[in-house]
Amino acid sequence: GIVEEVGDEVSHFKKGDRVVAWNAPAFEGYRSGAFQEYAIANPRFTLHLPDAISFETGAASFGLPQGTAAAALFISLEVPVPTSVQRPLIKDDAKIILIHGGASAVGIA
Numbered sequence: 433g434i435v436e437e438v439g440d441e442v443s444h445f446k447k448g449d450r451v452v453a454w455n456a457p458a459f460e461g462y463r464s465g466a467f468q469e470y471a472i473a474n475p476r477f478t479l480h481l482p483d484a485i486s487f488e489t490g491a492a493s494f495g496l497p498q499g500t501a502a503a504a505l506f507i508s509l510e511v512p513v514p515t516s517v518q519r520p521l522i523k524d525d526a527k528i529i530l531i532h533g534g535a536s537a538v539g540i541a
Contacts, residue, residue, distance in 0.1 A: 453478040
């Protein structure tokens with residue numbers, strides 16, 4: 433969607449930004465939902481949506497598929513989360529992960 437308003441402590445989003453967010457009906461103590469005209473989104477689970485990506489593609493590609501893939505890798509398998517400051521990303525003692533049949537939204541993520 434398009435950001436209409438941001439909280440006082442939010443610095444990396446502004447009114448008018450195109451975003452995609454993972455949203456849940458009762459998220460961290462406040463009620464929200466995604467199937468309404470306006471929704472409250474936690475900035476930690478909100479991404480800027482590039483102009484070249486439609487809202488429909490963003491909704492299908494980000495959020496749940498990305499979150500599911502990230503949870504599998506970084507939580508269940510305890511793979512270190514890559515950051516831009518880590519070099520090299522593949523170390524000599526790295527474990528190998530085979531992703532077999534990654535053809536769904538989660539597999540592609």
